[in-house]
Amino acid sequence: MIEGFVALYIFMLAAFTGYEVISKVPVILHTPLMSGSNFIHGIVLVGTMVALGHAETTAQMWVGFIAVILAAGNAVGGYVVTERMLEMFKSSKGAK
Amino acid sequence: MGFIINVAYFAAAVLFIVGLKQMASPVTARRGIVWAGWGMVIATLVTFLHPEVRGFINYLLIILGIGIGGGLAWYTGKRVAMTDMPQMIALYNGMGGGAAAGIGIVALMGSYELSWAIQFIAVVGVIIGAVAFSGSLIAFAKLQGLITKSLRFDMQQKINLGVLGATVLLGIIISFSGAQVNGALLTVFLLLALAFGILMTLPIGGADMPVVISLYNALTGLAVGLKGLVLDNAALMIAGIVVGAAGTLLTQLMAKAMNRPISNVLFSHFGETGGGDQSEVTGTMKEIEASDAGVMMAFADKVIIVPGYGMAVAQAQHKIWELTQLLQERGVTVKFAIHPVAGRMPGHMNVLLAEAGVPYDIIYDLDEINSEFKTADVAIVIGANDVVNPVARSNPESPIYGMPILNADQAKNVIVIKRGKGAGFSGVENHLFFADNTRMLYGDGQKAASALISGIKEIG
Numbered sequence: 001m002i003e004g005f006v007a008l009y010i011f012m013l014a015a016f017t018g019y020e021v022i023s024k025v026p027v028i029l030h031t032p033l034m035s036g037s038n039f040i041h042g043i044v045l046v047g048t049m050v051a052l053g054h055a056e057t058t059a060q061m062w063v064g065f066i067a068v069i070l071a072a073g074n075a076v077g078g079y080v081v082t083e084r085m086l087e088m089f090k091s092s093k094g095a096k
Numbered sequence: 097m098g099f100i101i102n103v104a105y106f107a108a109a110v111l112f113i114v115g116l117k118q119m120a121s122p123v124t125a126r127r128g129i130v131w132a133g134w135g136m137v138i139a140t141l142v143t144f145l146h147p148e149v150r151g152f153i154n155y156l157l158i159i160l161g162i163g164i165g166g167g168l169a170w171y172t173g174k175r176v177a178m179t180d181m182p183q184m185i186a187l188y189n190g191m192g193g194g195a196a197a198g199i200g201i202v203a204l205m206g207s208y209e210l211s212w213a214i215q216f217i218a219v220v221g222v223i224i225g226a227v228a229f230s231g232s233l234i235a236f237a238k239l240q241g242l243i244t245k246s247l248r249f250d251m252q253q254k255i256n257l258g259v260l261g262a263t264v265l266l267g268i269i270i271s272f273s274g275a276q277v278n279g280a281l282l283t284v285f286l287l288l289a290l291a292f293g294i295l296m297t298l299p300i301g302g303a304d305m306p307v308v309i310s311l312y313n314a315l316t317g318l319a320v321g322l323k324g325l326v327l328d329n330a331a332l333m334i335a336g337i338v339v340g341a342a343g344t345l346l347t348q349l350m351a352k353a354m355n356r357p358i359s360n361v362l363f364s365h366f367g368e369t370g371g372g373d374q375s376e377v378t379g380t381m382k383e384i385e386a387s388d389a390g391v392m393m394a395f396a397d398k399v400i401i402v403p404g405y406g407m408a409v410a411q412a413q414h415k416i417w418e419l420t421q422l423l424q425e426r427g428v429t430v431k432f433a434i435h436p437v438a439g440r441m442p443g444h445m446n447v448l449l450a451e452a453g454v455p456y457d458i459i460y461d462l463d464e465i466n467s468e469f470k471t472a473d474v475a476i477v478i479g480a481n482d483v484v485n486p487v488a489r490s491n492p493e494s495p496i497y498g499m500p501i502l503n504a505d506q507a508k509n510v511i512v513i514k515r516g517k518g519a520g521f522s523g524v525e526n527h528l529f530f531a532d533n534t535r536m537l538y539g540d541g542q543k544a545a546s547a548l549i550s551g552i553k554e555i556g
Contacts, residue, residue, distance in 0.1 A: 004213075007325055007333070014321070014334045017113055018341030025120040027353070027436050027461040030346065030443030035185050036119045036129055037342050038313050040112050042136060042188075043335040044195045044320045046105075046143045047327050049158050051202040053149025059279070060205050065157045067198025070229075072165030074192035075140075079133050080173030081184055085447050086119070086126045092455030 032089075035082040042075025097145055104142035105331035111135030112335050116342065122456050139331055165191070178451045179408050182440045183239035186309045189316055190232025196319035197225030201286060203326050204270065204277050214326055216271040221322035223263060223289045228315040230293030235305050235312065238297075239440065247298040253363065256295045263288040296362070304361045306441030307351050311358070314343025353436030353462075355499035384535035386544060389511050390551025396473035398429045400465065402504050403449070405439050406479020406515070410541030413452035416478065419549050420454065426552075431458055433465040433475075433502050435483035466503050475507035477528075479514075479541050485526045496524055510534040513544045 025033055048071040052064030112135050118128030140162075143149065149158070169188065176184045200222035203210065210218065237243045266285040270277050300308055317339030324332025351358045393399050401420070407413060420430045432449060439445035446459055460468075469475060477484050484504040487494045504510055505528050512529055514536060528534055537544050 010330065010333050011321065011337050014337035015341040018116075018317075018338035018343075019345050021113065021117045021120060021338070022342040022345050026122070027349075027434065027442055028446035028456055028459060029120065029122060029125060030350070030436075031181065031185075031439075031441055031447050032125060032129075032443065033116075033119055034310055034313055034343070034346055034441070034443075035181070036116065036132065037317070037339045037346070038185055038189045038192070039129070039136075040116060040132055040335050041192050041313075041317045041320045041339040043108070043112070043139060043332055044192050044199070044316075044323065045136075045162070046139050047199045047320070047323050047329060047332050048161075048195050049140070049143045050146055050148050050327055050329065051199045051207070052158055052161070053146065053151070053154045054207050055154060055202060056207060057205070060202050060207050061154070061157060063198050063205070064202050065161050067195045067202070068158055068161030069165035070191040070198065071195035072162040073169040074165075074188050074195060075136055075169075076166040077169030077173045077184065077188035077191070079129065079136070080170055081176065081181060081188070082119075082129045083126075083133075084173070085178070085181065085450075086129055088447065088450035089122050089125060089456050090450065090453075091123070091457050 032082055032085045035078060035085065039075065039078030039082050042071065042078050045071035045075045047071070097147060101142050101146060102330075104138050105329070108135035108139035108331050109334040111138070113338060116338065178448055180240070181447065182306065182309060182444060183236045186232045186235040186239065186305075186312070189309065189313050190229045190236065193225045193228030193232060193312065193316040193319060195225075196316060196323050197222045197229060197286070197289070199323045200225065200326065201282065204282060205279075206276055208326075210326070212272060217322050218326045219267040219271050221319045221326065222286065223267060224315050224322070225319035226286060226289035227293035227296065228312040228319060230290040231297040232309065232312045234294055234297035235309050238302050239305055243298075246301050252299060256292065259288060259292045259295060263292055300361065304354075304356065306437070307347060307354065307356065307358065307361045309441065310343060310347040310350050314340050314347055317341075317343050350436070350442050353442055353500065355496075379530035379532065381529050381536050382534065384511065384537055386537060386547030387551040387554065389535065389537055390548050391555060392509055392511070393423060393428065393474050393476070393548070394426055394552045394555050396428055398431070398468075398472045399423060399474045399476065400431050400433050400469060400472045400504070400507065402433045402435075402475060402477045402480050402484060402502055403438060403445060404435075404478065404480025404483065405445070406481075407541050408439065408445070408448045408479070410479065410515075412478065412541035412545045413448055413454075415542055415545035415549065417449075417452045417454050419545055419552070420458075422549060422552050431460055431465060431468070433469075433504075434459055434461050435480070435502050436462060436500070438480060438483060462500055462502060469503045469506040472507040473509060475504040475510045477504055477510065477512045478545070481514075481526055482524065484528050485524060486531075487524060487527050494524055504528065505531055505533075508533065511537055513537045513539070513541060515540060
């Protein structure tokens with residue numbers, strides 16, 4: 001069990017990290033970055049897997065199943081479109 | 097086993113953060129998303145070993161669910177056109193929000209022993225996740241053109257507030273009702289949260305959607321982080337909160353670029369701030385032939401191209417890149433000036449130009465290029481309008497006053513490629529079009545660009 005205050009510390013540090021990592025990003029990357037961060041919260045898939053794996057009643061399973069479908073869509077879709085966008089960014093020097 | 101899972105989640109969290117960091121620079125961005133992708137694969141695979149995951153049917157449903165959701169998303173993600181990217185991001189984001197809400201519902205259905213504090217966090221997560229879900233779906237429908245009207249009615253904000261209040265009230269009741277939450281109560285609670293997301297998004301106009309999508313992206317991150325707390329899963333907590341914070345910052349940056357405070361986007365409506373400015377426009381619009389414009393550019397030292405979303409609608413970006421290469425061969429310096437809100441969300445125009453093959457190092461954003469217009473011989477404005485309207489600098493009466501603009505009017509010559517004579521998205525008359533140094537080149541973006549290309553080729 002993650003203790004209350006430990007959880008609070010994790011929240012605070014993660015929030016600062018997220019803020020810092022993004023703060024110097026050029027405007028040209030805003031769209032891919034939004035898409036990329038959208039992909040990263042696709043980690044919710046792990047949570048839905050646990051919730052569904054844990055489910056006992058039929059109703060719980062149904063909700064969990066729908067949640068897994070949605071989460072998988074978030075993760076896979078987020079990855080595919082971000083990768084497609086970033087693949088196109090090239091420098092005029094030709095070097096990748 | 098628990099140790100392996102913890103190591104894997106830790107590795108995933110590191111990969112996510114490093115990946116996100118790399119995505120912040122165009123040189124390393126591609127690598128960044130691949131690293132984050134590996135983080136996701138590791139975290140997902142190891143979760144199959146999670147001690148709380150058990151039961152044959154449960155495993156079957158997990159694999160089936162990943163197959164269905166992942167398959168559909170893969171198929172749509174590979175096919176979506178670059179111009180439609182904003183609504184796809186909204187859609188995928190909404191799915192994440194829905195999934196986070198789903199976790200909360202399962203937990204509240206009594207599958208976990210929850211303390212009241214954790215139960216309360218689960219409730220908050222459901223509200224945020226559900227709002228991000230239904231709100232993103234509305235944003236998707238609007239950008240996709242499925243909903244064209246912005247629904248507004250009397251007492252709207254009071255009704256929205258009432259729905260939110262009822263949702264929160266039910267949420268508080270649920271938080272304190274112990275492990276066995278009444279199913280009907282839970283259903284009503286979820287429906288109310290979903291309804292609030294819809295009601296909140298419906299009145300917001302299409303132009304403000306980027307900010308809204310970004311906000312929902314941040315909200316989904318937050319909801320995922322809260323679910324991490326409920327499930328006692330550090331990977332979810334870290335990844336969710338990192339995205340929540342990054343998304344919040346991104347939302348602020350976008351809102352600032354559009355000169356629209358976030359509260360304004362959410363609670364007021366663009367059209368209502370006034371019926372456009374009525375100030376007198378002096379001068380007339382002067383037309384130019386494509387061949388003359390071509391000559392003007394061919395003998396220039398420096399040309400700055402200002403593309404707007406109209407260019408992408410006309411699918412003219414490939415022609416523009418051809419034109420650019422032609423000019424570069426003649427020794428003309430060509431730069432692209434991108435307004436933060438060019439395209440349908442910040443950075444969207446860069447993606448569209450990249451698709452056409454334009455290298456990112458000749459693309460500049462507003463702060464970098466604005467001082468250079470003075471030294472440019474020709475500024476070409478294609479499919480952009482409000483973002484080059486000097487009124488935003490000069491006329492405090494105007495609804496777009498204060499919005500940062502590209503100073504295209506300071507170039508020696510300005511050529512505006514435009515389909516018709518109408519005003520811009522905001523309905524404000526563009527004074528640039530009437531300026532002495534401006535020439536209008538009417539026509540479809542792609543045809544006009546082709547005409548410019550043949551004009552330059554004729555010079556030889």
